[in-house]
Amino acid sequence: MAVACGDVSVAAVDDETSAKRSADEEAERLEAHRAHIARISRIWLQCKDVIDSLMTCNYILLLDHDIYALFITEITNFARQLFERAQYYISRGDGMFRIWIGTSPLVLLIRPENAKIVLESNSILRKGPEYEILLPWLGTGLLISSGEKWRFRRKMLTPAFHSTVLDEFISVHNKEAQILIQRLQPNADKGRSFDIFPFIKRCALDIICETAMGVKVDAQSNPDHPYVRSVQRMTELAFTHQRMPWFWLKPLWYASGYGVEYDMHLQSLLHFTRKVIEERRREYANDLTRKTKRNKKAFLDVLLSMQEANKLSYDDIREEVDTFMFEGHDTTSSAIGWTLWCLAHHPEVQKKACDEADSIFGDSLRPCTSDDLKQLKYLERAIKESLRLFPPVPSFTRVADNDIIIGAYLLRKNALMLIVGFTFHFDGKIIPKGCTLLISPAIIHRNEMVYKDAHVYDPDNFLLERVMGRRPFAYIPFSAGPRNCIGQKFALMEEKTILSWILRYFRIEADCSFESNAACPEIILKPSNGFNLLLYNRSLNN
Structure with a gap:
């Protein structure tokens, strides 16, 4: 017995030594990767110097609309510079300007009328390389x-987002x-702020999983x-x-190491979706056999029908389900988070939204109905105004598949070819085939020529008379034209439901300034410091 114990003891020591050795080897491997990346970065910086000199000689002289940004790792600082440059060109009356991302040029359309030309087009539908x-x-x-596949899918899926179909999902919105509210309650009345954003993201993810795939x-x-x-x-790796x-x-x-990690999570996501589709397909087949009908269909059920x-094909269904999942939770949680941030810093707006909710629900804790949501008109204006200032998708791109006319500019390939790509210049009216165009709602929505006091949060910007007097395509949080967001009604219903529940229960405050939380344009527009808010339980009788 003593010998056996000794053997176990020796084995334990060996295991501990082996684990330590593995940890040391892993640390050495990571350090080697860091050193390798550092060497590559130094080479890249040397190349940057060469490119900079070429740009000085051959690009800057041709273009006065120019930002050169080879490195965009400091994304908040880059976004600030880009926004400031856009405001400068807007003040000059320009409708577009160009930036460089590495060796790739992008043309930014910064006036609503120029964005309108692209977004209304039935030929400029292809997304950019990002x-x-x-x-x-x-x-x-x-x-x-893009192309015919996109047209076919859009036509096929549009009925799935009809308001009568979406009304079936309100029960899911209410439940989650x-x-x-239960998850937030322990943080109320503590007199200290906490980051509400993770709570909202998990709520939105639960909603989209059940409505998209029928799973919890x-x-x-x-x-x-x-x-x-x-x-x-x-989403973090994609942005990286x-x-x-x-x-x-x-x-x-x-x-x-990011690529390996990306592949690992990719396989996890694909496996989960495929498993759900297979289970749902069997259930759907059984329903057909038994001639039974589900009271509430998930998006996946609609696709199976x-x-x-x-x-x-099986993959056709999977990619549409995964697309709906991807688009439907991060953007919505961003919109809800920024709206709460705005309400916390504008108590007079918050009070009006609370009064409206109280007038509809009173002391009742009943669920929202579709009729209730239609009556929440002031809350809807508050949401739309936060979407104006903080659009969840701060920018998107299109690729011109044909030459197009925009404003009074000509963007044409120069005969001079360099190792870093084409040289471009503006001198007429045509943007040539293959050019990437960037449209930023974050820039267009803060155009002082369109919105008076464009940087001020004012839900009255969405009073009917103001909306009617505004230029078309001056408000595009869901894009616009044939390629607009197919799920925007679903998103607004979800946002109004969740926010109305929060306002029925809590008063919201912030302990830092409105401007202190910089908007960080990742794949969606996120807060640089989270949404740190204070919650206080409300008395519905006040």
Whole structure:
């Protein structure tokens, strides 16, 4: 027996030594990766000096509309500079200007009338290259597809977002909003702020999982669910890839370890969705056999019902479900978070929204109905105004598949070819085929020529008379034209439901200034410091 104990003791020591050795090896491996990336970065910086000199000789002289931004790792600072440059050109009466991201030029359209030309077009539908990192996850679903495939899918999916269909999901919105209230309650009346954003994101994820796939992941109760972790990490990795040009090279992406991590989370997400689709497909087949009808259909059920008539493959269904998942939770949580931030800093607006909710619900804790949501007109204006100042998707791109006329500018390929790409200049009216155009709601929405006191939060900007007097395409938080957001009605219903529940229960305050929380334009517009708010329980009789 003593010998056996000794053997166990020796084995334990060996295991401990082996674990320590593995940890040391892992640390050495990571350090080697860091050193490798540092070497590549130094080489990149040397190349930057060469490119800078070429740009001075061959680009700056041709263009007076110019920002050169090879590195965009400090994204908040970059966004601030970009916004300031846009305001400068707006004040000059210009409708566009150009920036460089590394060696890639983008033309920014900063006036509503110029954005209108692109967004109304039925030929400028192709998204820019920044979406490529999402292709392995989302495939060529409605977000990324173009051409005839996009037209077919858009036409096929539009009935799934009719208001009568969306009304069926209000019960899900109510249920998850009530769980959110329970999760927030322990933080109320503490006299100290806390970051409400993670709570909102988990609520939105629970809603989108149940409405899109018909499954409950219980993110609000189980934030460590593998699917919850993978969704969050995938968006972080996608943004890391977008903002660091050296990761556009696959060897560096994988050498950094990010590529391997991306693939791991990708497989987790795809496995989860495929498993859900297969289970739902069997249930759908059983329903057909038994001739039973579900009271409430998830988006996936609608796709399964369309499968045979529209010749949808298994992957076609998966990519549309994953696309709806991706688009439907982060953007909504961003909109709700920024609205709460605005209400906390504008108590007079918050009081009007609370009074409106009280007039509809009184002391009752009953769920919202579709009729209730229609009556929440002031809250809707408050949401729309926060979407104006803080659009969840701060910018998006289109690629011109044909030459197009915009304003009084000509963007044409110069005969001079350099190792860094084409030289471009403005001198006429045509933007040539293949050019990438960037439209930023965050810039257009703060145009002082369109909105009086454009930087001030004022829900009355969405009074009917002001809306009617405004230029078309001056408000585009959901994009506009044929490629606008198909789920915008769903998003607004969810936002109004969740916010009305919060306002029925809590008074919201902030302990820092409105401007202190810089908007960080990642894949969605996030707060640089979270949404740190104070909650106080309300008396519904006051």
